[in-house]
Amino acid sequence: MNTANDAPSLGQTLMARLDEAATFSRPGPGVTRLFCSEEHRQVLEPIGDWMRQAGLEPSLDASGNLVGRNPRAIAGEKTLILGSHQDTVTEGGKYDGMLGVALPLVALQALKEQDVELPYGVEVVAFGDEEGTRFQSTLIGSRALAGTLDDESLAARDAEGISVAEAIQAFGGEPEAIPDLARRPEQVLGFVEVHIEQGPVLESREHAVGVVTALTGIERQRVSVTGKAGHAGTTPMAGRRDALVGAAEMVVEADRLLQATDNFVGVVGKLEVRPNAVNVIPSEVTFTLELRSPDAETRARGREEILSAFRRLAEARGLEVAIERTYAAEAVACAEWLIEVLEEACDGAGEPAERMFSGAGHDGLAMHDLTDIGMLFVRCRDGLSHHPDEAITAEDAERATRVMMQFLRAMASRV
The missing domain is CATH 3.40.630.10 (Zn peptidases)
Known part of the structure; x- marks a missing residue:
């Protein structure tokens, strides 16, 4: 007791x-x-x-x-x-x-x-x-x-x-x-x-x-990058439309832009690869992008800079990119x-x-x-x-x- x-x-x-x-x-x-x-x-x-x-x-x-x-x-x-x-x-x-x-x-x-x-x-x-x-x-x-x-x-x-x-x-x-x-x-x-x-x-x-x-204000984007699957051993490197390579470039570029902007943070927290096979060129990658800032203008400006970079990188590799905002709160x-x-x-x-x-x-x-x-x-x-x-x-x-x-x-x- x-x-x-x-x-x-x-x-x-x-x-x-x-x-x-x-x-x-x-x-x-x-x-x-x-x-x-x-x-x-x-x-x-x-x-x-x-x-x-x-x-x-x-x-x-x-x-x-x-x-x-x-x-x-x-x-x-x-x-x-x-x-x-x-x-x-x-x-x-x-x-x-x-x-x-x-x-x-x-x-x-x-x-x-x-x-x-x-x-x-x-x-x-x-x-x-x-x-x-x-x-x-x-x-x-x-x-x-x-x-x-x-x-x-x-x-x-x-x-x-x-x-x-x-x-x-x-x-x-x-x-x-x-x-x-x-x-x-x-x-x-x-x-x-x-x-x-x-x-x-x-x-x-x-x-x-x-x-x-x-x-803080928060927003989330779903980004889908589409390329073309192919045999990893027989398809030449030149001209490949590898969705994962393109998505990887986008992730790195997003990180670079976030690092360069005050009061602006973000993360690519989830990434899915199709067909996700050891010997197949990835045909599609979907990933999430979350952005946060206490200042709405900073977040809007940073978002447009990042998403424009995604589109530019996709075009350079012959990929298609679709971007959908799934959540936003000021x-x-x-x-x-x-x-x-x-x-x-x-x-x-x-x-x-x-x-x-x-x-x-x-x-x-x-x-x-x-x-x-x-x-x-x-x-x-x-x-x-x-x-x-x-x-x-x-x-x-x-x-x-x-x-x-x-x-x-x-x-x-x-x-």
Whole structure:
């Protein structure tokens, strides 16, 4: 039997829950948990338990989000939405996304045990999809709440040809009821997410937490390069229309242009080759190009420069190139008043916290269409994310949880 002296700390409780959530993963390195997968279904059970312990009533919504509401939220009072995503990239880490689900629940449970009653509604959402790993469409859960999820996104298909709508239906959601999920702006206080930084700034400052000022703009392109297959041993090198050689030149040129432009980053993250045979000249290559910048003009100018280079390189090798934009979200600013409340909470918890920009996209990109957004970053080791070695410390988990408790108290004066 635990006593007050040997009961686990808030940080230890949070780390144990994150370890538990990480067990719901496909076999292999790190954590792989895709939207509407069996692993997604299984992880909802412990998350639902954490919600009930925090005084929230969990339910699966029509889009595949697990939503926990306190009695005031259920009664229709003005509500603060907290949360993050449960899904991961392939072979990702255990903290990206899940930290922002588990941490506010630990904070709310601690306040409940202290008999603190918040004078406003609270929802904690485990969004079904943010990463877009299974489908090209992303931010499905947060766009559903914001009322911006469109039919085109629901029609996107995974590698097995299953559409988003079909996956949601099989998961127990109701694609046809998704429009009814849209929250009314006048009923929402704001949206706040806790997330690992995914960068090295907090480590360099020796700070556990940071307050985010804005989220980067992101776009994704699907590039298809078509050449002509042929026997690798009998076709002369001169005149070959090798789609892979052309695509390789494009990847290198994209990297060169990105390296030469400030405040502009990108990656070719996925590449598929046909027929993908050891002795056949590749006839088709499809690859993804993701571009990010906090400045819309920088991203637009850089995109046109890169895509023009792709077309020029294709023409020089007698190849055809088709380019389709599959996703775009402009940079969004966090609300100044939420930044100030988060800074007040950090100060109240004795945590130094400077303002900082997020180079990653988050559910706030979609939630910004609904309400004011705020974000708290937590230091991660070496700034590493989307990797099995992604890590935070129990001490930082404790410190960030106490900041969230201070924030929830401070929000009472803003209702």
